[in-house]
Amino acid sequence: MSKPVKVIAVTSGKGGVGKTNVSVNLACQLARKGQRVLLMDADLGLANVDIMLGLRPKWNLAHVLDGQCGIDDILIKGPNGIDIIPAASGIKKMADLGADQNVAIVNAMSALSADYDTMIVDTAAGIADSVVTFSAASHYVLVVVTDDLTSMADAYALIKVMHRDAGIRHFKILRNMVETREQAVDGFKRLQEVAQRFLDVNLEYTGFIPRDPLLIKADHAQKAVSELYPGANASLAFRTLAETVEKWPLPVGAKGGVEFFVDRVVSANSAMGAAV
Incomplete structure (x- = not known):
């Protein structure tokens, strides 16, 4: 059996808070430390990991779902040697996938031939079924929150939905x-106080990323700031x-490889279906 892989979902209550930037740069920094990292673009219909990095994949998850290729065929290399599973961009049917189709995509991941230390799942923003x-x-849910009032309110709403619909109680908060x-x-x-007052959840402060003009310059260059400006404050x-x-x-008893993630997706869909 392959070794267990640590799976981290990076999510947010609304778009525009830098969630994908966090996913990409966290992946880069883990890879710089010698980890084998898999980054899945799970914003299935509005993919932006490849756009952010200036990559042009020939195949993506839409082709896997259509049976045109396998999961290994769509993997592309990103900065610092990270492997990326690209999603589709501007394809409405991918944004509106049902539970069975989400499971089909993740089941395909069990065919990945490589072993990884960490898998980062860059979810869509908001409370879509695929995000939950x-x-x-x-293993871990990392919620990205800015100081914008709508970001704070939407982060609370996201946490509430995840707790209600999927029983998630522990959240890592990145400012x-x-x-x-x-x-x-x-x-x-402030977010913790409201959550503790109205929800049975645990929020843990995970750190912060400062506002940095070099991060914006890296975005314009379609590069990860960790790669282009390794000495920047954001990096x-x-x-x-x-x-x-x-x-x-890793939780005790974690299975090897991405089979853990596949099994958990199936279980999560079953639990959400039973709760409806």
Whole structure:
């Protein structure tokens, strides 16, 4: 049996908060530390990992779902040697997949030939079924939140839905695009206070990524800031985040390889169906 892989869902209550940037740069920094990293673009109909990195994949998850190719055929290499599973962009049917089709995609992942240390799942933003399903199938859920009031409100709504529909109780909170650590912690405490008052969940502060003009320059160049400007404040913060993530333990009894993720997706869909 292949060794267990740590699966982390990176998600957010709304778009525009830097979620995909977090996914990409966390993957890069983990790879720089010697890990084998798989990054899945799980925004199935509005893919942006490949766009952010200036990549042009020939195949994507839509082709796997249509039976045109296998999962290994669509893998592309990203910065620092990370493997990327690209999704489709601008294909409505991919954005509207049902539970069975989500399971079919993830089942295809069990055919991956490589072993990985960490798998990062860059979900869509919001409360779509796929977001809840993929998050419930992961070891850890990392919620990206800015200081924008709608980001805070939508993060709370996302946590509420995940708890209600999938029974998720533990969330890691990453504060993004903030000026100082004090600002980051203050915003986290406000979200934590509301969640503890109304929900039976546990929120854990995971750190922050500072607002950094070099990150914006890297975006315009379609590069990861960790690759293009390794000494930038944002890059150093992503490195600290990677060091934190490395310390997160695998749950006892975790299965080997991505079979864990496949099994959990099936279980999550069954549980959500029973709750309806």
